[in-house]
Amino acid sequence: MLLPWLTGLGAGVVFLHFLQKLLFPYFWxxxxxxLKVVRYGIWLEMCRLKGELVTVLDKFLSHAKKQPQKPFIIYEGDTYTYEDVDKMSSRVAHVFLNHSTLKRGDTVALLMSNEPDFVHVWFGLAKLGCVVAFLNSNxxxxSLLHCIRSCEPRALVVGADLLGTIDEILPSLPEDISVWGMKDSVPQGVLSLKDKLSTASDRPVPRSHHVASSLKSPYLYIFTSGTTGLPKAAVISQLQALKGSAALWAFGCTADDIVYIPLPLYHSSGSLLGIGGCIELGATCVLKKKFSASQFWNDCRKHNVTVFQYIGELCRYLCKQPKxxxxxxxxxxxxxxxxxxxxVWREFLDRFGNxxxxxxxxxxxxNICFMNHTGKIGSIGRTNFFYKLFFTFDLIKYDFQKDEPIRNEQGWCSNVKKGEPGLLVSRVNAQNPFFGYVGNRKHTEKKLLCDVFKKGDVYFNTGDLIVQDQEDFLYFWDRIGDTFRWKGENVxxxxxxxxxxxxxxxxxxxAYGVAVPDYEGKAGMASIILKPNKSLDLEKLYEQVVTYLPAYACPRFLRIQEKMKTTETFKLQKFQLVEEGFSPLKISDPLYFMDNxxxxxxxxxxxxxxQIILGEIKL
Structure with missing residues (x-):
């Protein structure tokens, strides 16, 4: 009697397994x-209810106590343990406690390349309860002056190799900003942080200086291009930093992993996901000053790297290397x-293994993120009914000519069909807040869409066009507005x-971006009208852009026009210019190329x- 029952049960399990594979292949x-997302959310909520607000810094200090001799950062042949970084960051904190008027809640701007001192200064200031503003070292x-002024810092800390960059704007800085250089010999008007560190104490800083009153309090300011204008300082709360630090863990990384970070720490990928991710795990990171395609795999072999961080361009550069x-x-x-x-994804796997x-x-x-937990090639992630219970987002119809969401006669937006690109918007609520930007309130309001589906609702406008396929996988399609990506940066x-x-x-x-075969993102192009009776000075124009713009923002192509088309609201039209690209076969206007x-x-x-199309000339 028992045997037939067990046989039937086994057959039923096999059938259900087959049915699941057939109808719900990605169920598990x-x-x-x-389960990981919910588990992390429950942990955060339990900490809140207990009144134990644990931050990324708290987690680091815990590791420094439990595993002081474990390597935390490996950099150019030197190893910095958790204890080393803890003590050096305490030295930084004591310098500012004894030689400045900095207090809890003040902002300090940090202009530094990838190096251990970036982390030392960052953590040292965090131990004082200061908000650290990461400045783009490019x-x-x-533009740099604008960034510094916009976050209103009380102090500015500059890396040894970037003091020359500050020297030219030093006279224009607000008088109440003290400038500190990570060098013994510093220019006039700059204080030597390195000199004072040599005699500073490394004793622990009392937790009362940095204990968080709320996970929604500011932790960092990270500059982003956004959709328009000069860089804006995005407010990164303690909560966002915690969520970012969980990404490596959510993907299956462990404390035994060695993580290679070749991305700049002034970006959220390098700092929040990379450094923060290693802290979440208690893992070791190999920090690279600047990405090198030729040294990449040698570094991985030398340090037994098991995980690395990337942007799309990085992987493409590796694929372009000689086999x-x-x-x-x-x-x-x-x-x-x-x-x-x-x-590039397929080629990368084919060349470099599983x-x-x-x-x-x-x-x-x-306030929204997706993670491709299945490994589906080309996808940025996957959604389903349960995911949307935690993260309310929609893909809405967008008018590319008018550069705005499409609304019906009643004024409501509508969702696109599966397979069609739509503007990704994410509901702003208590679970998924939007903290906005520092300073100008208009910048924050511009990123919000109100009354999208009903009166009173508020959504974060990502500025990205996303496609959802029939299996609920999501794919990045393009960016809207005045920003495009080139060399992994928003321009x-x-x-x-x-x-x-x-x-x-x-x-x-x-200015706008144009597609170039075999390149990620879009290369910069500028359409120009000359003043009457003025001639075009190509050398002077080249000197201007390389002086005032980061390398990735310099337009690779120029187009000289006599007249520009505008919209009804007098905005310059870009749609047709982007479509026409930079082909001299399609465009009768004079065209120019940036020759370095x-x-x-x-x-x-x-x-x-x-030559450019065939890849014989590199951009």
């Missing part, structure tokens, strides 16, 4: 991923990042236009165009 992937001149026999001779099992193209690519999506200031077209517009022979500039060897823009001939 989704289940285990959502930004120069007026070597030992390409699959490494211990890397996971790669975590965003922006990798499907064809590495799980953990693609994710999320804006620095955003604000208004910043480009403003820099070019400073020249006395320029009347108007319309000649330090000038040169005429874009058909021959030059063909």
């Amino acid at each position: 992937h989704d289940f285990w991923y959502l 930004v120069r001149s007026n 070597r026999e030992e390409e699959k001779d490494h211990q890397v099992r996971l790669a975590v990042g965003n922006g990798i193209r499907s064809d 590495i799980k690519m953990c693609e994710l999506y999320g804006a620095t200031e955003g 604000a077209t208004t910043e480009v236009a403003d820099a070019i517009g400073m020249l006395d022979f320029i009347q108007e500039t319309n 060897l000649k330090k000038s823009y040169v005429p874009l001939t058909k021959e030059l165009y063909d």
Whole structure:
């Protein structure tokens, strides 16, 4: 009697398993991923109810106590243990306690390249309860001055290799900002932080200085281009930092992993996901000053790297490297990042072995994220009924000509069908708040859409167009508005236009991005109208953009027009310009190409165009 029953039960289990595979092939992937999300959410809520607000810094201090001798950062042959970083950051804290008027809640700007001192200063200031503003080390001149002024810091800490960058704007800085340099010999008007560190105490800083009153209190300011204008300082709360630090754990990383971080720490990927992720795990990271495609795999082998961070361009650069026999001779099992193209993804796996690519999506200031927990090539993540219970988002119809969401006669937005690109918007609520930007309230309000589906609702506008397929996988399609991505950075077209517009022979500039075969993102292009009776000075224009813009923001192509089309609200039209691209076969206007060897823009001939398209000339 028992045997037939067991046989029937076994057959039923096999049938259900077959049915699940057939109808719900990703059920268990989704289940285990959502279980981790819910588990982390429950832990956060339990801490809140108990009144125990644990921050990323608290987790670091806990590791420094439990595993003081475990390597935390490996950098250029040197190893810094959890205890080393704890003591050095305490030295930083004591310098500012004894030699400045900094107090809890003050903002301090940090301009530093990837190096251990970045983390030392960051944690040292965090131990004082200060909000640290990460400045992009590529930004120069007026843009840098704007960033510093916008976050209103009481102090500015500058890395030894970037003191020259500050020197040119030092006279223009607000008088109440003290500037500290990580060097013994510093320019006049700058205080030497390095000199004072040599005699500072490394004793622990009382927790009362940094204990969090709320997880919604500001922790960092991270600059992002957003959709328009100069860089804006996004408010990163303690809660956002905790969520970001859980990404590596959610993808399956452990304390035994060694994580390679070649991304800049001033971006949220390197700092929140990379450094914060290692702290969440109690793991070790290998910090790289600057990404090098030729040194990448040697570094991974040398340090037994098991996980690395990427952006799409990084993987493409690795695929462009000459093939070597030992390409699959490494211990890397996971790669975590965003922006990798499907064809690069496939080539990467084919060349470098069975590495799980953990693609994710999320804006620095955003309240929504997706994680590709299944490894589906090309996807930024996957949604389902249960996911939308925790994260309310929609893909709405968008008018590309008018550059705004489409609303019906009643004024409501509507969802796109599966397979169609739609603007990703995420509901703003208590569970998923939007903390906005520092300073100008208008910047924060611009990122919000109100009365989207009903009166009174509020959604965060990501500025990204996303496609959801029939299996509920999500794919990045494009960005809207005035921003495009190039070399892994967001480029604000208004910043480009403003820099070019400073020249006395320029009347108007319309900057935008154009697609180039085999390149991630879009290359910068500027359409220009000259002032009457003025001639185009190509060398002067080249000098202007390289002086006032980061390298990734410099327009690769120029188009000289006599007249520009505008919208009904007098906004410069970009849609047709983007569509036409930079082909001299389609465009009768004069075209020019940025030639770094000649330090000038040169005429874009058909021959030059063909070389760019074929990849013979690198951008």
